[in-house]
Amino acid sequence: MSLIKEVDYGTPAKNSEKTVTLTIDGKDVTVPEGTSVMRASMEAGIQVPKLCATDMVDAFGSCRLCLVEVEGRNGTPASCTTPASDGMVVRTQTDRLKKIRKGVMELYISDHPLDCLTCAANGDCELQDMAGAVGLRDVRYGYEGGNHVQVRQNGEENPRYMAKDETNPYFTYDPSKCIVCSRCVRACEEVQGTFALTIEGRGFESRVSPGMHENFMDSECVSCGACVQACPTATLQEKSVIEIGQPEHSVVTTCAYCGVGCSFKAEMRGEELVRMVPYKDGKANRGHSCVKGRFAYGYANHKDRILNPMIRESVDEPWQEVSWEEALRFTADKFKGIQAKYGKGALGGITSSRCTNEETFLVQKLIRAGFGNNNVDTCARVCHSPTGYGLKTTFGTSAGTQDFDSVEHTDVVILIGANPTDGHPVFASRLKKRLRQGAKLIVIDPRRIDLVRSPHIEAVAHLPLRPGTNVAVLTSLAHVIVTEGLFDEAFVRERCDWDEFQDWAAFVSDPKHSPEAIADMIGVDAETMRKAARSFATGGNGAIYYGLGVTEHSQGSTTVMAIANLAMATGNIGRPGVGVNPLRGQNNVQGSCDMGSFPHELPGYRHIQDSATRDIFEDIWGVKLDDEPGLRIPNMLDAAVDGTFKGIYIQGEDILQSDPDTKHVAAGLAAMECVVVHDLFLNETANYAHVFLPGSTFLEKDGTFTNAERRINRVRKVMTPMNGFADWEVTQNLARAMGLDWNYTHPSQVMAEIAATTPSFANVSYDLLEREGSVQWPCNAKAPTGTPVMHMDGFVRGKGKFVVTEYVATDERTGPRFPLLLTTGRILSQYNVGAQTRRTENSAWHKEDLLEIHPHDAEQRGIREGDWIRLASRSGETSLRATITDRVAPGVVYTTFHHPGTQANVITTDYTDWATNCPEYKVTAVQVSSSNGPTEWQVEYDRQAEQSRRIKPRVDAAE
């Protein structure tokens, strides 16, 4: 194993069809037209010295090191800014060039500290490399003159010297080492799209400045790490490298946060993780990252992590640490006892969208083949289950239609119920890049998210709809498109069921669906609606991206189908640049759904009642499968309260914090006899658990994650599990303790079983993933290396199905007691229930959940910025601090749900999607009033949690 060093071609690739051939140092090279001479050289294996160029950003031409000579041209042009042309004859090394380069380097080094031996970038410094490459041996200019290096000069303070900025928790900015190549500034602009950095001043006074001569923490910086990655010196340097030193080997793996599924190089020193660096060949992220994936991995070593199995008879006792054997035997005995006493159906389990495909497959296998029922569900129940249902109904597959590269071909985007700059930051950066190139954006969201307007991007329309009216808005957009004749008739006739289309068209054309008719109800004026509809229908390649603001409603599935209708009617399916794109929340929520985590579906979305499918599994597993769909999470909890459901195995999900109506979840868990929590930390659910099985992090296991674009990415083990076992081994050991004969020695064998049983994975193997890097399912005989864009030559289900989407208002209504609507979301630095990110330095950005409230509503209630407020709904109440902002409309309040102290789900109701039971997190009628601090429930909850987390260490028998 060695350190993976990707080739830096100096300037970005061009994808022109036309090629040109030139000669560089006697070698002929053929490249796409528009390619720089620098890149062409690198492709020919000739490295031109460079400092300000790197292939993540456009050429800049400032360092004057990459000069070359071109036959027939005067002077020495910079190779980075000179496009290659046919017949060009280039020389990269001549006496004249050598002299110039040496002179340039000498000047650079004359204002750079000579502390290479003690510098954190030693061994990974391009300035050092270039000094070597040009043969610099001597610097004739001393430090007596002006410089940025010395703290004191001639006995006085050096006014040019600037101290290190260490305010960011993850990296430092040391201005004394800066060579002002502006790579960081350009990375922030071109790659991340935040524009937080600039070069201030001019000439010798030029300095990199975050914001307006601010420190990094106070500036607009979002800590994505692109600048650190771009910096050729130690000026911007990860604190972990400063502390540990340079890594010696690296392993490519996949981030375990959101559904973008970024590829990273885990750079290691032995088993110690030095840093995570985004991998340029990663097809989801193309070399970019966000603050979570890049930096927030410290939870893996956090003191709260539980490393020993623990058991207890009752949840008011302290935990007792025990051996793995004892914990598993205890669990198996309890589970068997429960089934003997209450019947087969009294057990169930929950698979994790944070774990690998292989682990998820094994958990559902344990439940179906071991427990002998189908009581398996997953957290997709509370997020994207409507996506699965809606897209399966309309298109025939339960997944998004595109890859992320598709956005580079998009002309107009509808973004509905998603906040990518916080929830899916790397995709947001790719989207912003396309928007800066001229694509148009329509935002449908109750809140003014950053993408509505932020530096260099502005939505053509923002539809700040009233929470809960998605279906009405989408049907109305369709009304405009159909009645104004903007639909794509040729596409619909060829690809969709024409009769169904006509029914649907007649439905949406009804004047009661016109923007004018519903304007008051949705809170968006008719002209904005019409403008948005016209832009989408006539703007070229139209893509729809959506998130949980679509699915987590009582009409979540209807909304997904309304989105599909809109895409089909405008002919925006089946080619790059278009499509319906659910932004999946978690790293492997797509995968966990694919792997048969739903009570009615076997892997590959095949119904449990389909006997042919059952036969396949029965053959391999050697057991008879129950053909009745099992219980969903809310049903399991209901059954527990009723006394018929008694034991549950929960892998990597904190249902007490993440599922709606916390008190009901607590009551359900409290009514069970054996709750097994398999997790990294004593999460909130573990307060009600009898067995705790320590989990492993994504760094400690092999496997695969499937991201939002159906891409199966490899997860690779870079260190030994601190808890002793990878999660798939724990599940296997539990299965064995229950008497099943499982003998997997590596997750690749599980993948082989998945491929053998699931047609859409038929061709997937670890060998293929090794060769291809990643593949998108379906991956089978028809598509041997996967399917980037689906429904290319027709819908999977045959003809695309238009579904009539009647708007039915949710039963959750505002009234005199609860006049405001609460909606919820995420913030960039924290992730979901925060079990991981709260245990990293990310909390520097977001210490607590805040309630956003409009100035008008705040004033009416006498609430000031930062006040404690009481947030009450029909379900319950909690307290948190308020922040006053006009991002939310009057009548709407908003909060995040990252901190267990807030308990936002005490507030949410038990209304759910009609088709899939996905909870209606996004609409709750609430009242806000002044408060002095936490509610009684919060205080009591904290006390109970503390009580429940007591641990008695393991006592050895000899003592």
Add this chain to the structure above:
Amino acid sequence: MSETTEDQNVRVAAICDQMAALEGPLLPILHEVQEEFGYIPDGALQTIAKKLNLSRAEVHGVASFYHDFREERAGKHVIKICRAEACQAMGADALGDQIRRHLKVDWSQTTADHKITLEPVFCLGLCACAPAAMVDGKLVGRVSADRILEKVGS
């Protein structure tokens, strides 16, 4: 008389609205703001950034690039003395020293009574008449310290 930051921002925003339609509006706006206030007031850059949908870093980068944009109000009179090559050859350094001594200020400073600001400038394009200066926006050639000081009544 003291204007609040809020009032200033309103005026800056009005300037932005007036000029935002220009191609490359940032520099003309900065000039206009300086014209209006005599300097670029605190908070103006943030207002401009918001109005033009730029980041505050970008606006800071541009404003700090040009020495002409001031962060503080200048004196009643502004003296700019050329310190470029031709003027240096004709004694500009000595001229500068003389004036600095007389006014008791260094380069880029304003006198204590807030009457006169002294600034260096690098080439006014008046090399044939070196040493050259600019007093309150008017070019003067073949200057002496006395002539300059006389013009500003000091």
